[in-house]
Amino acid sequence: MREQPKISVRNLYKIFGANPPAMLAKVRGGMGKAELLAQHSHVIGLQDINIDMHRGDITVIMGLSGSGKSTLIRHLNGLIKPTAGEILLDGANVVGYAGARLRELRRFRMSMVFQNFALMPHMRVHENVELAQRVRGDKGTDAGKNALTWLDRLGLKGFEKHYPHQLSGGMQQRVGIARALASNSDVMLMDEAFSALDPLIRTDMQNLLLDLQKDLEKTIVFITHDLDESLRIADHLVILKDGIVVQQGAPQEIILNPADAYIRRFVNDINRARVLRAESVMVPGVIVELRTSGNVDVDDNLESLIARAEGDATRSFVVLRHGAPAGTVRMQDVFRALVPPNSGQRPLTADAQSAPVREERAS
Numbered sequence: 001m002r003e004q005p006k007i008s009v010r011n012l013y014k015i016f017g018a019n020p021p022a023m024l025a026k027v028r029g030g031m032g033k034a035e036l037l038a039q040h041s042h043v044i045g046l047q048d049i050n051i052d053m054h055r056g057d058i059t060v061i062m063g064l065s066g067s068g069k070s071t072l073i074r075h076l077n078g079l080i081k082p083t084a085g086e087i088l089l090d091g092a093n094v095v096g097y098a099g100a101r102l103r104e105l106r107r108f109r110m111s112m113v114f115q116n117f118a119l120m121p122h123m124r125v126h127e128n129v130e131l132a133q134r135v136r137g138d139k140g141t142d143a144g145k146n147a148l149t150w151l152d153r154l155g156l157k158g159f160e161k162h163y164p165h166q167l168s169g170g171m172q173q174r175v176g177i178a179r180a181l182a183s184n185s186d187v188m189l190m191d192e193a194f195s196a197l198d199p200l201i202r203t204d205m206q207n208l209l210l211d212l213q214k215d216l217e218k219t220i221v222f223i224t225h226d227l228d229e230s231l232r233i234a235d236h237l238v239i240l241k242d243g244i245v246v247q248q249g250a251p252q253e254i255i256l257n258p259a260d261a262y263i264r265r266f267v268n269d270i271n272r273a274r275v276l277r278a279e280s281v282m283v284p285g286v287i288v289e290l291r292t293s294g295n296v297d298v299d300d301n302l303e304s305l306i307a308r309a310e311g312d313a314t315r316s317f318v319v320l321r322h323g324a325p326a327g328t329v330r331m332q333d334v335f336r337a338l339v340p341p342n343s344g345q346r347p348l349t350a351d352a353q354s355a356p357v358r359e360e361r362a363s
């Protein structure tokens, strides 16, 4: 069984307006966002959100503009109080925290990385990274040494004395990440942290984050409106729409089993051969009667399997996890997984094609 979630969001509601508590029963009774706005001039920000976020995972909250991502992340560090619900951090409800307890939560237990980097422009790089520790009163010498260690880890050795404006966007965000890590908090909140960066730099930063996370095993909550980014970095993906969780789970699971037409529309455009991995398509165990054509890794994507099989749908491979056999992947299953799930339309049989013509004649 998995350990207790680091953060659990439980039945969380946020309604904006003059009297949110009075609106709660209506929303719980099924009144939607448009109706509540039109009839009662209140806005549903979040509705019955339940998410478990685990240590060592990158939990990605993804949704289009206005879906509630910022509202959700602001609840986690107490910038917004919910209309109803709980946020458990290590099992303790932090919703009622105020004053010193809230400050302690923000300074010691959660760090934040922002889209616009939010560095102090008049401070040098190392001073920016030391800031969190200095504000909370850690010893000055330790803060300096700690900052240099993180700057080194983030590839910024030699830039300690620069000012933020002397660095590129990608470098500035590496300072932002160094600053968050220097605070040594278990939880790192990242709000559209890579959205302002050029595509190539953005990919580099995603790789850097994945690399760091392998060693650090933080609880990372990452907000983005970008599906490709979500699929690359998420261990647990939460898709929000109009303040509601439409689907959550492992990204591969969501691609293979989208919950509804909305998610299908999202995932149908992705390059399935690049995103899906051998692990999602394999059958567990080694099928002894099958003549396999060699080994592949659980993390190999389908594109590389197709190349290995030279496009031959009759081949199979043994799938290794950490070097040991974990399953078998048959190329016929690989090709099947490339077809997006039924989009809800009827297949174009001869009957289906002629049906609308008959309806037109009938009317």
Ligand SMILES: Nc1ncnc2c1ncn2[C@@H]1O[C@H](COP(=O)(O)OP(=O)(O)OP(=O)(O)O)[C@@H](O)[C@H]1O
Residues within 6 Å of the ligand: 016, 017, 043, 044, 045, 063, 064, 065, 066, 067, 068, 069, 070, 071, 072, 225
């Ligand atoms: N202070 C507020 N007062 C009224 N409505 C608000 C307030 N803050 C957010 N909302 C509404 O709550 C909903 C969710 O907004 P939120 O900013 O969390 O979405 P988002 O997914 O972060 O969008 P974006 O990607 O554009 O930042 C929207 O309908 C928004 O208009």
